[in-house]
Amino acid sequence: MQLTNRRKEVSHKEQSIAEKIYLPAILKGMAITASHLFKKSPTINYPEETRPIAPVYRGQHVLKRDDNGAERCTACGMCAVACPAEAITMESAERKKGEEALYREEKYAAVYEINMLRCIFCGLCEEACPKEAIFLTDRLVDTEFERGDFIYGKDKLVEKMTERIDVSKRQTPEVLEFKKKPGLKHNELFDSSKQLGKGKKH
Amino acid sequence: MPKVTIDGIEIEVPKGTTILQAARMIGPEVAPPTMCYYSKLKTSGGYCRTCIVKVTKGSAQNPNPMPKPVASCRTEVMDGMEVQNVTSPEILEARKGVVEFLLINHPLDCPVCDQAGECSLQDLGYEHGAAKTRYEFKRREFERIDIGKYVQLHMTRCILCYRCVKTAEQITDNRVHGVIHRGDAGEISTYIEKAIDNEFSGNVIDVCPVGALTDKTFRFKQRVWFTKPVEAHRKCTTKSATGQTCSGKVRLWYKGEDILRVTARKDQWGEVEEFICNDCRFEHKKTSDWTIEGPSPVNRHSVISQNHYNHLNELKVEVMKHQKALGFININKRP
Numbered sequence A: 001m002q003l004t005n006r007r008k009e010v011s012h013k014e015q016s017i018a019e020k021i022y023l024p025a026i027l028k029g030m031a032i033t034a035s036h037l038f039k040k041s042p043t044i045n046y047p048e049e050t051r052p053i054a055p056v057y058r059g060q061h062v063l064k065r066d067d068n069g070a071e072r073c074t075a076c077g078m079c080a081v082a083c084p085a086e087a088i089t090m091e092s093a094e095r096k097k098g099e100e101a102l103y104r105e106e107k108y109a110a111v112y113e114i115n116m117l118r119c120i121f122c123g124l125c126e127e128a129c130p131k132e133a134i135f136l137t138d139r140l141v142d143t144e145f146e147r148g149d150f151i152y153g154k155d156k157l158v159e160k161m162t163e164r165i166d167v168s169k170r171q172t173p174e175v176l177e178f179k180k181k182p183g184l185k186h187n188e189l190f191d192s193s194k195q196l197g198k199g200k201k202h
Numbered sequence B: 001m002p003k004v005t006i007d008g009i010e011i012e013v014p015k016g017t018t019i020l021q022a023a024r025m026i027g028p029e030v031a032p033p034t035m036c037y038y039s040k041l042k043t044s045g046g047y048c049r050t051c052i053v054k055v056t057k058g059s060a061q062n063p064n065p066m067p068k069p070v071a072s073c074r075t076e077v078m079d080g081m082e083v084q085n086v087t088s089p090e091i092l093e094a095r096k097g098v099v100e101f102l103l104i105n106h107p108l109d110c111p112v113c114d115q116a117g118e119c120s121l122q123d124l125g126y127e128h129g130a131a132k133t134r135y136e137f138k139r140r141e142f143e144r145i146d147i148g149k150y151v152q153l154h155m156t157r158c159i160l161c162y163r164c165v166k167t168a169e170q171i172t173d174n175r176v177h178g179v180i181h182r183g184d185a186g187e188i189s190t191y192i193e194k195a196i197d198n199e200f201s202g203n204v205i206d207v208c209p210v211g212a213l214t215d216k217t218f219r220f221k222q223r224v225w226f227t228k229p230v231e232a233h234r235k236c237t238t239k240s241a242t243g244q245t246c247s248g249k250v251r252l253w254y255k256g257e258d259i260l261r262v263t264a265r266k267d268q269w270g271e272v273e274e275f276i277c278n279d280c281r282f283e284h285k286k287t288s289d290w291t292i293e294g295p296s297p298v299n300r301h302s303v304i305s306q307n308h309y310n311h312l313n314e315l316k317v318e319v320m321k322h323q324k325a326l327g328f329i330n331i332n333k334r335p
Helices: A023-038 A078-082 A124-128 A173-178 B019-026 B089-102 B120-128 B163-170 B203-207 B278-283 B312-325
Strands: A061-063 A088-094 A107-115 A134-136 B003-006 B009-012 B052-057 B081-084 B145-147 B151-153 B178-180 B187-189 B213-215 B228-233 B249-255 B258-264 B291-295
Touching: A061 A107, A078 A088, A078 A124, A124 A134, B003 B019, B009 B019, B019 B052, B019 B081, B052 B089, B089 B120, B163 B203, B203 B213, B203 B258, B258 B278
Parallel strands: B003 B081
Antiparallel strands: A061 A134, A088 A107, B003 B009, B052 B081, B145 B151, B151 B213, B178 B187, B228 B249, B228 B291, B249 B258
8 A cells, every 4th residue: 555655676786886985975065065165154153242132132131110119029829829830939928118129019029039940931930920030041051060049039030230231122012101191100100209108088 | 498409409498598598518619609698797798789690480389580689698599599600601701790890989099908819809800801801081189088096998999888887786785877969979988087996896897898997907018919818806895886706716817926916717708707905916926925826727729828838738638639530449448
């Protein structure tokens, strides 16, 4: 029974003299090798040189701060529940009076850990985040010698104000438009002159 | 016994039954959602208008429809009454409006709120509300108030359902808190932040449909969907002033080995089955204090069932129901 028409009969015909002396075949191979001497090398000198990376590349996470330096994460747990690899764990704490400049919301993540060995870099955490706090960046996760070192805490995840990371390329036009809207708490920055509780008197 | 038809399903109910109770007898498919009505509390209901239904035929004697949507928790059934709930687009539209009104002063800070995941208003907004808010003005804001050692009141989130007031009135003695002012200025208050100090005060946390009254011992400890509910009981003889005894039947919320909080058990309508005392709720957070009965039933569609795998039987039944509907198998013939 013939299943496909790609069947080929094996030929047992005798080799010609040209084939027997092998020289033409060797020359043909050498010509291919020699031609590569004049082609541009595809090798790059990493790490001095790096390949271009897509703006939406999904690498190591960052926990963003807002423009005043307050942490955006409120430990709502949406990223952890969205995470298919269950790589994210967190513990929340309550913001005390006087810490308004450190944390945006009345609750914040006291501990926030991502297990980089579990993480599959799918980006569902940044999609689930309601506070624009977690983003994946174009940075690569470093190599380590110990497994435990791959559990990244807040010391490695939270963005430093001296080296801020631009994530605007990862945000949809709708989000960028939304961020321009005035009057929304999400877009407000902390202002110490407008303390909570002033609106109590009617 | 009057007969009433709700969404095309007829049911015979005792005289004096409200439309809401009749709908609940039929099942969750036709039962209107409630925010203020609580079957365990007398005179509750009538404030939030979430449970509005359309009465297309008043009764057998007077077949005229009622002119406006009525609050089903406060309207008694008549013989021959015909009611539309989910089958009426008018009602769904009206309910959307009700949700919008409830959310006018309610902050949209579910990521911060402890009630998220088991919040009636969150569910209601998700199922019946609009995806976006149209409200542009400043919402009411209050400082958090500690009511006693264990309960925290954050008036910002309160929707003035009066459930806690009725609980304090009916379950405990010497009610010390109530609603002061009226309308937009209304707020739950204990007058000079006087503590609610009695054995059953913790129940106000359970009856609160939103995150206005929360457990201070659980505050911000963990999101509810990362904890695992387990049914348990212990011998408890605490008596309330109104003669109720604490049943000692509770739900424990575990995270790993630790009991993070203790609540009363809730039925399918989100209502407390039996009220429990503060001793059970706040003072017994060790596994050795309790006799464990087993995992609590959790609705498969609830976020609390996320990452818990004990709802597989329920899933199986649901899959088989669909298969039966499609004519694959006969569900009754399966062992």
